Amino acid sequence: MGKKMSENTVVELEELIRGNDVLLADRRSKTSQLQTLGRRLFSALLRKKKKVLEAETGVSVYASHDYSGMSCGPYRFYYGYEYTVCQTHGAGPCDCEDSEWAFVAWRGEDELLRIPASKLDTRLEVEMALLHGVGQFIKQFLVVEEVTL
Numbered sequence: 001m002g003k004k005m006s007e008n009t010v011v012e013l014e015e016l017i018r019g020n021d022v023l024l025a026d027r028r029s030k031t032s033q034l035q036t037l038g039r040r041l042f043s044a045l046l047r048k049k050k051k052v053l054e055a056e057t058g059v060s061v062y063a064s065h066d067y068s069g070m071s072c073g074p075y076r077f078y079y080g081y082e083y084t085v086c087q088t089h090g091a092g093p094c095d096c097e098d099s100e101w102a103f104v105a106w107r108g109e110d111e112l113l114r115i116p117a118s119k120l121d122t123r124l125e126v127e128m129a130l131l132h133g134v135g136q137f138i139k140q141f142l143v144v145e146e147v148t149l
């Protein structure tokens, strides 16, 4: 009698454990699904915020690990791999070892300025090079007089 109860208890415990395993696996799966949904929702909110900001300010910025850019009004600025300056082949797209990534500024379709990476601050992220290029653009094209306070 006692032995049978003990066997029943073991079987019951095993079923309980299996049930818990299923429950745990189910919870892990649901947690993972919730995390994925959360990441997607967060990304969607960031994309929406970006669109709202672009509409409100007329300024658009973007960046990845190998390029960055900004557009504001008729001006566009870019730094990264898509535009190069090559000592051998000039400003056309070039993959040779003499080519460098470049900062480019446009007004409408007109390219106003192209600066090779060697003349930009590229110490940190691509945004730093973009910012340095925009600074050089402002100095060259927009600063018409020095103001002394």
Ligand SMILES: [Zn+2]
Binding pocket: 086, 087, 088, 089, 090, 094, 095, 096, 097, 098, 099
């Ligand atoms: Zn080249």
